[in-house]
Amino acid sequence: xxxxxxxxxxxxxxxxxxxxxxxxxxxxxxxxxxxxxxxxxxxxxxxxxxxxxxxxxxxxxxxxxxxxxxxxxxxxxxxxxxxxxxxxxxxxxxxxxxxxxxxxxxxxxxxxxxxxxxxxxxxxxxxxxxxxxxxxxxxxxxxxxxxxxxxxxxxxxxxxxxxxxxxxxxxxxxxxxxxxxxxxxxxxxxxxxxxxxxxxxxxxxxxxxxxxxxxxxxxxxxxxxxxxxxxxxxxxxxxxxxxxxxxxxxxx
Amino acid sequence: xxxxxxxxxxxxxxxxxxxxxxxxxxxxxxxxxxxxxxxxxxxxxxxxxxxxxxxxxxxxxxxxxxxxxxxxxxxxxxxxxxxxxxxxxxxxxxxxxxxxxxxxxxxxxxxxxxxxxxxxxxxxxxxxxxxxxxxxxxxxxxxxxxxxxxxxxxxxxxxxxxxxxxxxxxxxxxxxxxxxxxxxxxxxxxxxxxxxxxxxxxxxxxxxxxxxxxxxxxxxxxxxxxxxxxxxxxxxxxxxxxxxxxxxxxxx
DNA sequence: ATAATTGTTCCGTCTCATGGAACGGTGAAC
DNA sequence: GTTCACCGTTCCATGAGACGGAACAATTAT
Numbered sequence: 001x002x003x004x005x006x007x008x009x010x011x012x013x014x015x016x017x018x019x020x021x022x023x024x025x026x027x028x029x030x031x032x033x034x035x036x037x038x039x040x041x042x043x044x045x046x047x048x049x050x051x052x053x054x055x056x057x058x059x060x061x062x063x064x065x066x067x068x069x070x071x072x073x074x075x076x077x078x079x080x081x082x083x084x085x086x087x088x089x090x091x092x093x094x095x096x097x098x099x100x101x102x103x104x105x106x107x108x109x110x111x112x113x114x115x116x117x118x119x120x121x122x123x124x125x126x127x128x129x130x131x132x133x134x135x136x137x138x139x140x141x142x143x144x145x146x147x148x149x150x151x152x153x154x155x156x157x158x159x160x161x162x163x164x165x166x167x168x169x170x171x172x173x174x175x176x177x178x179x180x181x182x183x184x185x186x187x188x189x190x191x192x193x194x195x196x197x198x199x200x201x202x203x204x205x206x207x208x209x210x211x212x213x214x215x216x217x218x219x220x221x222x223x224x225x226x227x228x229x230x231x232x233x234x235x236x237x238x239x240x241x242x243x244x245x246x247x248x249x250x251x252x
Numbered sequence: 253x254x255x256x257x258x259x260x261x262x263x264x265x266x267x268x269x270x271x272x273x274x275x276x277x278x279x280x281x282x283x284x285x286x287x288x289x290x291x292x293x294x295x296x297x298x299x300x301x302x303x304x305x306x307x308x309x310x311x312x313x314x315x316x317x318x319x320x321x322x323x324x325x326x327x328x329x330x331x332x333x334x335x336x337x338x339x340x341x342x343x344x345x346x347x348x349x350x351x352x353x354x355x356x357x358x359x360x361x362x363x364x365x366x367x368x369x370x371x372x373x374x375x376x377x378x379x380x381x382x383x384x385x386x387x388x389x390x391x392x393x394x395x396x397x398x399x400x401x402x403x404x405x406x407x408x409x410x411x412x413x414x415x416x417x418x419x420x421x422x423x424x425x426x427x428x429x430x431x432x433x434x435x436x437x438x439x440x441x442x443x444x445x446x447x448x449x450x451x452x453x454x455x456x457x458x459x460x461x462x463x464x465x466x467x468x469x470x471x472x473x474x475x476x477x478x479x480x481x482x483x484x485x486x487x488x489x490x491x492x493x494x495x496x497x498x499x500x501x502x503x504x
Numbered sequence: 505a506t507a508a509t510t511g512t513t514c515c516g517t518c519t520c521a522t523g524g525a526a527c528g529g530t531g532a533a534c
Numbered sequence: 535g536t537t538c539a540c541c542g543t544t545c546c547a548t549g550a551g552a553c554g555g556a557a558c559a560a561t562t563a564t
Contacts (some may be wrong), residue, residue: 005296005299005544006296006299006300006303007258007261007265007296007297007520007521008519008520008521008552009261009262009264009520009521009551009552009553010261010265010297010300010301011300011304013259013262013265014300014301014304014306017323018367021322021323021326024326024330025330027510027511028510028511028512029509029510029511037554038509038551038553038554039510039554039555040512040514040553040554040555041552041553041554043511043512043513044258044259044552044553045262046267046510047257047258047260048258048259048262049262049266051258052263052266053358053359053361053383054266054498056358056359057345060510060511060561063330063356064323064326064330065359066325066356066358066365066383067328067361067383068320068323068324068326068327069324069327069328069365070273070324070363070382070383071273071316071320071323071324072320072321072322072323072324072325072384073325073382074273074276074316074320074322075316075318075320075321075324076321078276078277078315078316087400104318105310105319106305106318107305109305109316111318111321111322113321130322130325131305131318131319131322135508152430188553197434211468221518240335259511259551259552260521260550260551260552261520261521261522261551261552264521279541279542280541280542280543281540281541281542289522289523290522290523291523291524291541291542291543292522292523292524292543292544292545293521293522293523295542295543295544296521299543312541312542323521426525
């Protein structure tokens with residue numbers, strides 16, 4: 001419970017990594033300006049990272065190195081369902097032509113472990129591994145609606161309901177009503193709650209123990225996501241795909 | 253030049269990450285057994301990582317968290333050629349049905365920034381971002397053969413020629429003869445030098461400045477990689493694909 | 505040429521990371 | 535049910551080592 005004590009040098013190290021992440025590369029002084037430590041300290045931290053190939057130095061610019069790709073790939077492959085997720089997402093992307101993603105929950109936030117642009121798939125700055133607030137995403141809402149009630153409450157308590165677009169649901173009561181609807185109907189919509197101009201449909205995907213494995217999501221521009229196609233056929237299709245996926249997972 | 257001084261706590265932190273990477277999850281005592289520090293120290297490092305979502309704790313097990321996926325994705329997307337590489341690799345995988353990958357060089361080691369299994373694509377434990385020795389891979393040899401001579405020499409000096417299978421070329425003279433052949437003929441073979449039972453063909457891919465951007469590789473089981481198909485058609489096809497890729501890159 | 509930045513190294517100081525011991529909780533053994 | 539063993543976590547005193555600031559080197563701008 002108590003906030004265990006942490007290691008200061010580690011925290012600055014991570015902070016430096018964060019800066020390199022945000023800026024996509026920075027010099028010693030750049031970093032020192034942002035992270036409140038002396039240049040020499042920054043330099044030593046970067047030297048340590050460089051020694052272990054965590055950052056690459058090009059001229060005076062330091063940037064995150066391929067070691068992170070390695071670690072990231074590891075995290076993704078550790079997840080046993082990843083291979084199945086990949087083909088699931090890919091098939092649906094091909095079928096629908098839209099952007100398709102699979103979101104999982106960790107620490108109360110959502111992470112896409114795989115995504116795919118279909119032929120018509122629209123921008124959306126979703127990046128594999130980028131963490132997003134669950135309530136801002138159709139897939140996240142599908143997850144929230146299917147977690148044990150107290151877990152959902154704990155997540156909202158911890159992370160709040162920050163706004164991302166004017167459409168984002170920031171009122172707790174409203175969200176809970178929305179989740180209730182999602183539970184009843186079996187799938188979730190998002191109407192520009194994450195990115196304006198984009199609508200999404202998502203269904204929950206269960207794991208073998210009946211827990212929630214993640215959320216399967218299709219995103220498209222508003223004009224293409226209206227009407228029967230969006231409101232009936234697509235959700236039904238996704239529910240079927242999720243069910244099939246769950247069956248595949250159950251006899252592994 | 254001089255080995256700049258590094259930060260000890262950072263190094264243990266990275267060492268701990270490495271352990272979690274190798275084992276795919278470990279308890280405090282597990283880590284303390286391997287990394288020569290006290291349990292309390294390990295605990296504090298892990299607590300720090302956990303606080304920032306770099307590790308996830310499940311029961312008593314700590315494992316690398318999705319934060320690394322995020323960072324890894326960032327590294328990959330920063331690379332401007334990534335998007336083109338993706339479609340290049342994917343097309344060839346579809347065409348050949350085999351495993352296809354794109355290897356780049358950093359710090360004298362190779363990293364796959366994208367790979368794809370075709371319909372028949374065979375196992376190969378290649379994992380995105382995993383770092384491998386260049387001389388153990390057809391793609392790596394294609395790169396080594398096309399780097400400036402002194403850079404190639406420096407890489408061999410630094411990393412040596414460790415064996416991975418009995419087929420791996422560990423003799424420097426032999427490797428240099430091999431590279432010479434590759435330069436002349438324009439593409440590289442590997443006959444089980446990385447994984448026994450797998451043969452590969454690879455071609456170098458140049459960047460806009462005429463430098464070497466990476467190596468494009470096709471891997472398959474020995475029995476499927478023999479004969480004319482393997483020895484003539486496939487290399488020619490890859491050379492064509494690489495050329496087309498280079499053209500696409502030149503007018504961006 | 506000079507000045508103004510940069511990254512890097514050096515050094516003395518005092519913070520803070522460390523190991524060891526104590527605590528609390530959980531599960532196996534008897 | 536009680537004991538024992540082993541786990542993660544917290545506490546504390548101590549000395550290693552992370553830190554800031556100054557000096558140096560190497561570029562680039564003026």
